[in-house]
Amino acid sequence: MQDHKLGRRNIAIVGPYGSGKTSLLESLLAELGAINRPGRVDAGNTVGDSSPEARSRQMTVEINVANTDSLTFLDCPGSVEFQQETWNALIGVDGAIVVCEADPDRALTLAPIFHFLDSWEIPHCVFINKLERATEARWQATLDSLRSCCSRPLVAQQYPLFQGDRAVGFVDLISEQSHSFGEALNLPLSMAESVARNTLLETLADYDDHLLEELLEEIEPPVEEILDDLRQDVSADLIVPVLTGSAQLYWGISALLAALQQEMPTPAETVQHRRLIPCDRPVAQVLKTFFHPQAGKLSLIRLWQGELQEGDTLDGDRPSGIYRMMGDQLQSVQQARSGEIVALGRMESALTGDSLGLDAVDSPLPRVAIQTPVYALALTPERRSDEVKLGNCLRRLQEEDPSLQWEQHGDTHEVILWGQGEIHLQVALDRLRRKYNLPMSTHLPQVPFRETIRSAVSGVHGRYKHQTGGHGQFGDVYLDIQPLPRGEGFRFQETVVGGVVPRQYIPGVESGVREFLERGPLGFPLVDVEVTLTHGSYHSVDSSEQAFRQAARLAMQSGIPAAEPLLLEPILQVELFAPAVFTSSMLRLLSGHRGQILGYESCDNREGWDQVSAYLPQAEMQALGIELRSVTQGVGFFHWRHSHLAEVPERLQQQLLSDRSQ
Template structure:
C-alpha cells in the first residue's frame, strides 16, 4: 500500500467519562456518514456500540466497540471505549493502536476534572487528541470557563476552533474560528451559514486571536505575520492545525450536541483534514508503514463471541495480514472488519488497518505479532492496572467447580484487568477487579457465556495468630487396644519469635529418650496443630524445641509421637498469651491535590496510618499519599475513594506486614468468626 492510500485511513478512539455521550456520538458519526440509515439510542438498546448484553443491561460501555465508515473518501475505523474508570484498562489497551482520540466531555466545569487521567495517558503516550464538548444544549457553565477548566487538566495547549452561538439556554450554532463564518445547526443536514452575530464579534475576535497566537508558538512564519498584523490565509492555518495536531503539540476543541447530530460534520471534517494518517502513527512507534516485508501487528483486545469463538482485535503496523498467515507460530483463522457485533469477512488487511483476527489461541492482549517467526522488540503496551476490589466466588452447582478454572482463564484473556486466585489460607476462589460493577459484569459473563452462575460473598481476611510468652508443655499419648498399643511422650518448649521470622523446629534430645526415627512425627504433629491455633487461625512466628520425652520399645511409633506433639501443643499454646494478627497493606493513593485532606481523613477513618504525601512528579496538581491500611478495611475503600474524588482517585497496594488486632475489635471479631465457623 502506498503512502497515498494510507492517507485515506484514520484510526480514531472515542474516549471520555461515563455518561458524556460517547456511544451517542459514534451513532451520530455513523448516521451522518451514511454507514447506517437509522440512528439507535442507548435508551432503546439498539446502538452499534454497547451491543453486548452486559452493556445493554446497564446502559453503559463495558468493553471496546469497533465500527467503520467512509467519509469524504477516507476510511474511518472508530474504537468506542468505555468511560467508567472500572473499565479503563479496555480504553488504555485500545488507545495504544489508535492514531488519534476524541475526548468527549460535558459542558460542566465541575466535571472536567474527571478527564485528568485520560489527558495524562494521551499526553504520556503522545497520542494526538481533540476535545468534543457534547450536550451543549444542557450547558450550565460559560464556554470560556469550560475552556479554562480544560486547560488545567491538559499539559498541551488547547486550541478552540469554534465559538458557540447561544439563544437563551441552548446552543443553536457556532462560529468557525478558522474561516470566521457563523452557522446555525440543522439536524438532518449541514449547518446553515449565517451572518456573524454582532454581539459576539468581540468574543469571536478574542478567541480567534488566542487560537492564532497558540499556533504561532510552533510556527515562526505565522508569528511574523501576527506581529506585522497580517491576517494569515486559511490554508496556512489549517496546515498548522494538521501539523501541530499530528505532532501532539496542541489539542483542538469542538462543540455540539451529538444526540441531534449538531457539530458532528465539522468534527468529521477535522478528522479528515487534521488528524494524522497511519504512517504518522507508525513512525511514532518506530515503523515505516511498509506494505512489503514481514507482517508486524499488535493485539488491542481479545473477544470470545458466541458464534465465532475467539477474536483478536489487532492493529497492523507493517506488511499485510492475510487469512491463513502464521503469526507467532499460530495460524490465523479468518480476518474481519467489525461493525459492532457484525463481522465482515475479508481476505487481506493492509498496513494501518485495525481488524479482527480469528483463532489466535494463546496470544494475549498487548502482544506483538510477527510473521517471520523471529523475535523482535515488543511494542509498548499499556501498563497492567492492579486490582483494587475483590469478591469470593463459588459455582452455584458444586459439580461446576471443574469448569471454573478454564472459564476464568478465558475471562481474563478478554479482560486483563481481572485477576483470580485460590487463597492458600482461606481456600476461597477470589476474583479481583477494578470495582463492584466491573466484577458484576464479569459474573454476568460467566453465567451467560459459560453457563456458570456464581454465589458470592466478601472474602475472608487471612488473619494469623502468634504468642507472647514461652512455656514448656508435656504431651503423652497412650492407647491400648489388644496387641500392640501406641505410646509417645514429649516435652516441648514453645517460644515466641520476632514478627516475620516464621516457624522453627529444633530438638535437643540426649540419650535417645526419643529415637531419631520418631522426631519427624513430632515435627509433623506440631505443624498440623499450627494450622489452627487456640484462636482458630494459623500460627506464625513461633519456635518449638523438643527437649525431652520417653518411648516404649514395642508400642512407640512415629504416629504416636505425632499425637503426643499435638497434645503438648494443645495444652501449652493457650498458656502462651496468644494474640491475633491482621494483614497490613502498604498503599499509595493518587488524587487531585484539592482532595488530599479528604483522602487523609478516609485513611485514618479506616484505622490507617499515614506515612506521608507529596506531589506527583510530572502531574501538576496531583498528590500521592503513602499509608498503611489494614486489609480488613480495604473492601469498599476504592468505592469511597472514588466518591470523594469525582471518580478519579486511585490506589496501588501490596502486602506489608502483620500487626496485632486492637483489643477493642478483638472480641467482636473472634465472636463473629466463631459464629461463621459453626454454621
C-alpha cells in the same frame, strides 16, 4: 496540499461515564452513511453496547468497533472500572476524540485520559457535548477547567453561539464563518470570539515562526496556512483543538468529521511518529480479545505494517478469518492493509497486548501495564458439578479482560476473583452465566488472619497412650514454646539428651507441632512461634512416630492457650494518587480506615497530583477503593502490596471472634 484523506484513520472515542460517547458514535456513523439513522442508548438499538451486560446497565463495558469506508471508530468505556479496556485500545489508534459535557465541575474526570494520551503522544481533540444543556458562561468555564487538566495547550477551534440561554450554532474560528444548528447565520465575530481566535492563532504561532511574523506585522494569515499549521500541530500532539455540539441532536457532527479527516494523522504518519522500523512483513499488535458466539476467539489487531492475506500465518497461527467489525456484526474480508484495525479468528496463542510478526531481533511493541486489582469477590458455583470447568472459564474471562485476576487462595481455600470495582466484577459474573452457563454465588473474601503468642511457656507436657488388642501406642514429650519476632514464621529445634526420645521419633514430634499450627485456638494458622523438644520418654515396643506426633499435638493443645494467643491481620503498604485538591480527603479517608499515614509528596509524573503513602489493614481495602473514587470524582487510584502482619486491636479482635463463633 497533501491529500490527507488517504488511509483509513483509526479514531478512539473516549471520555467519562455519561458524557455521550456511544451517542456520538451513532451520529458519526449516520453522517458517514454507515447506518440509516442513529440509535439510542435508552432504546437499546445502538451499534455499540450490543452485549446484554452493556444494555442492561446502559453503559459501555468493553471496546465497540465500527468500521466505515474512511474511518474506524473504537468506542471506549468511560467508567474507571473498565479503564484497562480503554488504555489497551488507545495504543493502536491514530487519534482520539475526548468527549465531555459543558460542566466545569466534571472537567477533572478527564485528567487520567489526558495524562494517558499525552504520555503516549496520541493526537486528540475535545468535543464538548450536550450543548443544548449549556450556557455560554458554563461552556467557557468548562474550557478553562479543561486547560488545568491538560498538559498540552488546549484551544477552541469553534466557539458556540447562544441566543439567551439557548445554543443556536457555532463560529469556526479559522474561517470566521458562523454555522447554525437550524437557520442560516451571518454574524460578525463578537469580542469573546475574537479573543478566542487570537488565542488559537498565537498558540499555533508558538510552533511556526512564519505565522508569528505575520501576527507581529498584523498581517491576516490565509485560511489554508492556518489549517496546515493546525494539522501539523494536532498530528504531532502539540496542541488540542476543542469543538462542540450535541451528539443526541446531531449538532456539529459534520464539522467534527471534517476536523478528524483534515487534522488527525494518517496511519502512515502514525507509524512514523511511533518510530517503527519500516518493513514489508506484517507487524501487528493485539488490542482486545473477544470470544464471539459464532466465530470463537477473535483477536482485534492494529496492523502496523505490511499486508495480511487470508490464509497467511502470523507467529505460527493461521487465522480462521479476517474480519471488519460493526458492533457485534462481522464482515469477512480477503486481506488487511497496513494501518487497518481488524479482527483475526482463532489466534489461539495471541493475548491482548502481544506483538505479532516480529523477528527475533526486534523489540516488542510497547504495551500497557496491567492495572493493580483493588476489589475482590469469593466465588462458589451454584451447581457443584460446575467446579471442574470454573478454572478454564475464568482463564477465558481473563483473556478478554486482562485487568481481571483470579486465584485459588492457599489459606482460605476460596476461589477469589479480583477486579477494579463492584460493577467490573458483576459484569464478569454476568458473562460467566451467559457465555458459559456458570451461575455463581459470591461473598466477600475471608481476610487471612493469623495467630501468634505473647509469652513463652516451658515444660509443656504431652503424653499419648493408647492400648489396643495388639501393640499399643505410646509417646511422651516436653516442649518449650516461645514467640519469635514478627515475620520469622516457625522454628523447631530439639535439645534432648541421653536418647530419652529416639532420633527416629523426633520428625513425628515436629510433624505434630506443624499440624497443630495449621489451626490455632482462635481458629487461624499460628505463626512466629519457636518450639523446642526438651525431654520425653518412650516405650521399646509401643512407641512409634505416629504416637509421638499425637503427643506433640496434645502438648501444643495445652501449652498455646497458656502462651496468650493473639490475632494478627495482614497489613498492606498502599500509595494513593489524586489531584492535590483531594489530599486532605485522602488523609481523612485513610485515618477512617485504621490507616497509618507514612507521608505524602507531589507526584513526579503528574503535575498537580499528590501521592500519599500509608499502611492499611487488608480488611479495609475493599471499602478504600470505593470511597477513594467517591471523594476524588472518580480519578483517584491506589497501588498496594503486602507489607507485614500486625496485632488486631483488642476491641476488633473480640468482635471478629464473636462473629466467627456465631
